[in-house]
Amino acid sequence: MHTTTTDDTPAAVRIRGLRKVYGGAVAVDGIDLDIARGETFALLGPNGAGKSTTIEILEGYRLRTSGEVSVLGVDPAHGGLDWKGRLGIVLQSAAESGLYTVREQLAHFAKLYPSPRDVDEVIAAVGLESKAGTRIGRLSGGQRRRVDVALGIIGRPELLFLDEPTTGFDPEARREFWSLIRTLKDEGTTILLTTHYLDEAAQLGDRAGVILGGRLVDVGTVEELGGAEARVPIVRWRDPDGGPREVRTARPAELVASLVARLGGEPAGLEVIRPSLEDIYLQLVRAAGVDALDIEEAAA
Numbered sequence: 001m002h003t004t005t006t007d008d009t010p011a012a013v014r015i016r017g018l019r020k021v022y023g024g025a026v027a028v029d030g031i032d033l034d035i036a037r038g039e040t041f042a043l044l045g046p047n048g049a050g051k052s053t054t055i056e057i058l059e060g061y062r063l064r065t066s067g068e069v070s071v072l073g074v075d076p077a078h079g080g081l082d083w084k085g086r087l088g089i090v091l092q093s094a095a096e097s098g099l100y101t102v103r104e105q106l107a108h109f110a111k112l113y114p115s116p117r118d119v120d121e122v123i124a125a126v127g128l129e130s131k132a133g134t135r136i137g138r139l140s141g142g143q144r145r146r147v148d149v150a151l152g153i154i155g156r157p158e159l160l161f162l163d164e165p166t167t168g169f170d171p172e173a174r175r176e177f178w179s180l181i182r183t184l185k186d187e188g189t190t191i192l193l194t195t196h197y198l199d200e201a202a203q204l205g206d207r208a209g210v211i212l213g214g215r216l217v218d219v220g221t222v223e224e225l226g227g228a229e230a231r232v233p234i235v236r237w238r239d240p241d242g243g244p245r246e247v248r249t250a251r252p253a254e255l256v257a258s259l260v261a262r263l264g265g266e267p268a269g270l271e272v273i274r275p276s277l278e279d280i281y282l283q284l285v286r287a288a289g290v291d292a293l294d295i296e297e298a299a300a
């Protein structure tokens with residue numbers, strides 16, 4: 001039977017004052033966060049920001065230095081097998097055996113859970129039907145990543161951790177993966193996702209948080225992140241002398257109408273841009289002074 005939640009904790013994840021220090025280096029520096037049951041939360045941040053460390057503490061893979069953490073009502077540092085069976089985990093890099101076929105590996109893991117999904121359904125959901133009988137060691141990088149995702153969902157988890165799940169996916173596979181995640185959401189699965197693909201966060205996340213230097217610098221719905229100011233549209237055009245112009249205005253239509261009147265016709269190179277989540281994220285990262293290499297990697 002599917003494990004029902006008997007604890008009375010309203011949040012799936014509750015984090016207070018979380019810190020992790022490796023040697024002398026602070027990787028996570030006082031994070032507070034609640035993730036509601038059934039919510040999909042996207043954790044964003046450049047390389048080395050502390051996302052994986054945070055997630056791995058929640059999964060029970062790493063011990064925290066200090067702070068309070070509760071995952072499905074349990075402290076992950078003391079989570080037993082029952083608790084682990086309620087989680088689905090897709091690590092950043094997985095180490096599944098290359099010797100087994102996709103179907104064998106999934107069938108093996110399915111046996112470890114009280115109420116697993118059907119192996120062939122999961123294989124189809126991650127788009128590996130044609131590779132079900134192939135040894136994992138002979139799959140491409142993106143196909144192996146799909147096996148990781150399949151292993152993460154085979155146990156019908158209440159809470160699914162996805163650490164950069166679509167790295168290496170081709171664009172079509174990413175869209176198929178998004179539709180799989182929407183199905184899991186509809187079934188009530190709580191999902192904590194890290195990703196460097198901002199469109200993925202915008203597509204899937206009910207809320208998102210940005211971690212910089214181990215601190216959560218902003219949390220909000222995907223529509224709210226960065227604040228209203230960051231979302232003001234940008235109007236760009238070229239003046240008759242060729243000079244580029246750019247104005248941010250909440251009333252772009254008014255500005256364009258006045259430009260048309262002033263220039264006596266269509267402004268050259270006219271663009272009205274509404275900042276995307278990626279633009280807003282990059283503004284946040286730049287404002288925090290994170291170096292350019294990390295920004296480029298994060299946006300890549």
Ligand SMILES: Nc1ncnc2c1ncn2[C@@H]1O[C@H](COP(=O)(O)OP(=O)(O)OP(=O)(O)O)[C@@H](O)[C@H]1O
Nearest residue numbers: 022026027045046047048049050051052053054092
């Ligand atoms: N086992 C470890 N020992 C020492 N330092 C570590 C260890 N794991 C991570 N760190 C350091 O902690 C910081 C946060 O790393 P973490 O892997 O959590 O970042 P991240 O946000 O997941 O990055 P990425 O996007 O590259 O996966 C980094 O400075 C990293 O070098």
